[in-house]
Amino acid sequence: MPSNEVIQGLGLDDYKFGFVTDSEPVFRTRPGLDGDIVRQISARKDEPEWMLKSRLKALRIYDAKPMPQWGGDLSELQDTLDQTYFYVKPQEQMERSWDDVPENIKQTFERLGIPEAERRILAGVGAQYDSEMVYHSLKEEWESKGVIFDSIEDGLKNHPELFRKYFGTVIPAADNKFAALNSAVWSGGSFVYIPPGVQLETPLQAYFRVNQERLGQFERTLIIADEGSRAHYIEGCTAPVYSTDSFHSGVIEIIVHRDAYFRYTTIQNWSNNMYNLVTQRALVHQGAHMEWLDGNLGSKLTMKYPSCYLMGEGAHGDILSIAYAGDGQHQDTGGKVIHVAPNTSSSIVSKSISKGTGRSSYRGLCKVYDGASNSKSNVECDALLINETSRTDTFPYIEIDEKSASVGHEATVSKVGDEQLFYLMSRGLDEAEAMALIVRGFIEPIARELPLEYAVELNRLIELEMEGSVG
Amino acid sequence: MNDRPILSVTGLSARVADEDPDILKGVNLAIRPGEIHAIMGPNGSGKSTLAKVISGHPGYEATAGAVVYQGEDLLEMEPDERAQAGVFIAFQYPVAIPGVSIANFLRTALQARLEDGEELDLFEFQELLMERMELLQMDPSFVQRSLNDGFSGGEKKRNEILQMAVLNPTLAVMDETDSGLDIDALKVVAHGVNALKAENPAMSVLLITHYQRMLNYITPDVVHVMVKGRIVESGGPEVALGLEEQGYEKYRRAQVA
Numbered sequence A: 001m002p003s004n005e006v007i008q009g010l011g012l013d014d015y016k017f018g019f020v021t022d023s024e025p026v027f028r029t030r031p032g033l034d035g036d037i038v039r040q041i042s043a044r045k046d047e048p049e050w051m052l053k054s055r056l057k058a059l060r061i062y063d064a065k066p067m068p069q070w071g072g073d074l075s076e077l078q079d080t081l082d083q084t085y086f087y088v089k090p091q092e093q094m095e096r097s098w099d100d101v102p103e104n105i106k107q108t109f110e111r112l113g114i115p116e117a118e119r120r121i122l123a124g125v126g127a128q129y130d131s132e133m134v135y136h137s138l139k140e141e142w143e144s145k146g147v148i149f150d151s152i153e154d155g156l157k158n159h160p161e162l163f164r165k166y167f168g169t170v171i172p173a174a175d176n177k178f179a180a181l182n183s184a185v186w187s188g189g190s191f192v193y194i195p196p197g198v199q200l201e202t203p204l205q206a207y208f209r210v211n212q213e214r215l216g217q218f219e220r221t222l223i224i225a226d227e228g229s230r231a232h233y234i235e236g237c238t239a240p241v242y243s244t245d246s247f248h249s250g251v252i253e254i255i256v257h258r259d260a261y262f263r264y265t266t267i268q269n270w271s272n273n274m275y276n277l278v279t280q281r282a283l284v285h286q287g288a289h290m291e292w293l294d295g296n297l298g299s300k301l302t303m304k305y306p307s308c309y310l311m312g313e314g315a316h317g318d319i320l321s322i323a324y325a326g327d328g329q330h331q332d333t334g335g336k337v338i339h340v341a342p343n344t345s346s347s348i349v350s351k352s353i354s355k356g357t358g359r360s361s362y363r364g365l366c367k368v369y370d371g372a373s374n375s376k377s378n379v380e381c382d383a384l385l386i387n388e389t390s391r392t393d394t395f396p397y398i399e400i401d402e403k404s405a406s407v408g409h410e411a412t413v414s415k416v417g418d419e420q421l422f423y424l425m426s427r428g429l430d431e432a433e434a435m436a437l438i439v440r441g442f443i444e445p446i447a448r449e450l451p452l453e454y455a456v457e458l459n460r461l462i463e464l465e466m467e468g469s470v471g
Numbered sequence B: 001m002n003d004r005p006i007l008s009v010t011g012l013s014a015r016v017a018d019e020d021p022d023i024l025k026g027v028n029l030a031i032r033p034g035e036i037h038a039i040m041g042p043n044g045s046g047k048s049t050l051a052k053v054i055s056g057h058p059g060y061e062a063t064a065g066a067v068v069y070q071g072e073d074l075l076e077m078e079p080d081e082r083a084q085a086g087v088f089i090a091f092q093y094p095v096a097i098p099g100v101s102i103a104n105f106l107r108t109a110l111q112a113r114l115e116d117g118e119e120l121d122l123f124e125f126q127e128l129l130m131e132r133m134e135l136l137q138m139d140p141s142f143v144q145r146s147l148n149d150g151f152s153g154g155e156k157k158r159n160e161i162l163q164m165a166v167l168n169p170t171l172a173v174m175d176e177t178d179s180g181l182d183i184d185a186l187k188v189v190a191h192g193v194n195a196l197k198a199e200n201p202a203m204s205v206l207l208i209t210h211y212q213r214m215l216n217y218i219t220p221d222v223v224h225v226m227v228k229g230r231i232v233e234s235g236g237p238e239v240a241l242g243l244e245e246q247g248y249e250k251y252r253r254a255q256v257a
């Protein structure tokens, strides 16, 4: 069958980025999941025996665990799973050139202000892009410092001992049903190692990885920041993910060793038929500092709670998240902080915007174990409702077994106020511009933490989403 | 001065949307280009209501009469259209917009005035902003703050005047800009308004105030007294001085009689 691209609904009301490539994949497993399929995946990847065993064990755990009954509505998920191809080897990327990318897609990119380099990757054009030179010089710099920045598959192949030492130690397969599923069928993702004392100024950006398997359905990322190191990793971007998949279930494991600092930024925009169920967790050791910056747009249902396990004395964890729930979407997001050691501190700042019939829920856990003396945690969640039909709820779980801990929680819900809209309009902004400015102001505390081009993208993307929300 | 009013309010009655009774009960007022009018009156007499009706606030509606601005039916225009046409209201109680800096907001407001496809020259904008802040003796860091978010009463008023100075209106309505300002700040604001006026002599001003003191620094051409939704007297600056001595008592009595 010839490669045949179908461009779906670029109209700005629905999911405007549905970019479907209807082509024969090089290899894919049959729909559904069993041990045979897991064996095929492992064989395709030429994996060592221990990994195959680990996958098969995870599959048994997955089969045994019931579907979660909390969070979002997963009642239709089993049907989706039965039809899912659990492994599709992506086709060779080089066969498409930038000239082949349809004009309206290019225009959408233009409108979003996506950097040229990234546009090409998103359009599946492959490795021939302008910043290749930039990437190469960065790569040389990273390599000279001993930094490993590979696909997860290459990580396993090229650094088997390091990989095995850490894989599954932060999020074991038995953690939850979807972690088990991911552990059985994972494919794609990053493997990162920052050696002791190495400090990186330039963020490690996943799209720099040439010819990567871009954000697979079951991406798996493993990051180790060794003692005293400092780095920032950026996954995805505010640009849409082109995918026909209706299920995405990633696992991100991060180990932040003593006195290290690591920030993980991810901003994702999924098509609105997608279930997005991700487990991301960091172990934060003595004196170390972990920051999650997490943005979720689109999807039918997202359940995602980045977490920090503060294992060593003085460890610090920050979780900043922004969620946007459009019509018919449910963003069930938040964060978890687990204080295990004394003098640990954490903060969660969660902001959500619900538009139309969109629903956003904040779900957070703050747990302080006995002995985690003088620990401090602060949670702040703000929800902004655009329409009368928009909905938000807050589920803060707080479990404290330590008397000297101090935990604060503050939640606000605001509606875009008529007075605010009027005030801006009285200075000459039309209603849509006024609304966009208010929303932009609302997310500003998160946007300012992003690298400039990402902040710009996030703002534009939300502006596009907001079109047609007034009047 | 041109004789045709820039703003003419005739027989205007207005109320809170869908709520009886009328707050304004037949207001008449004509401001010619370049004129400064003051409206004085006790609390609750309807001064802010008039300002809001002129601004197009959706919470108020006219029940009778007309408001014509530059020959057009102002009441038919959306608030943003009024602003684009040169109407500016310095509000008595402006709202806060968290996360939106004054600079960003003013840039957006100036951009909104341009034709589609035209881009605001950011360098010129910066110059203008700096120059206006200097005029109003404001610290440059002020415009990095979020709009009215956590502002003191005085800061809110100065922010309104800064916006006015940047947006350079044809008709400026200042609703009790003086209250909340100490005497030094009041002088600075008055000096700023006079400077704008000198720069743009055709600018008309409707100054709403509770006290005479603002009028020591900005000299009005006409002073109106509003009581219970009506203008009960109009005259020269001497009217304000009379009020200073006798208060509003005689108007109240006159109404009862």
Ligand SMILES: Nc1ncnc2c1ncn2[C@@H]1O[C@H](COP(=O)(O)OP(=O)(O)O)[C@@H](O)[C@H]1O
Residues within 6 Å of the ligand: B016, B023, B041, B042, B043, B044, B045, B046, B047, B048, B049, B050, B059
């Ligand atoms: N939004 C409103 N809702 C209810 N009453 C209002 C509202 N706005 C004004 N009023 C009433 O209308 C009258 C005039 O108010 P206002 O115009 O603010 O007076 P002033 O500015 O002269 O002090 C007052 O009695 C006030 O309570």
Ligand SMILES: [Mg+2]
Residues within 6 Å of the ligand: B047, B048, B049, B092, B175, B176
């Ligand atoms: Mg008033």
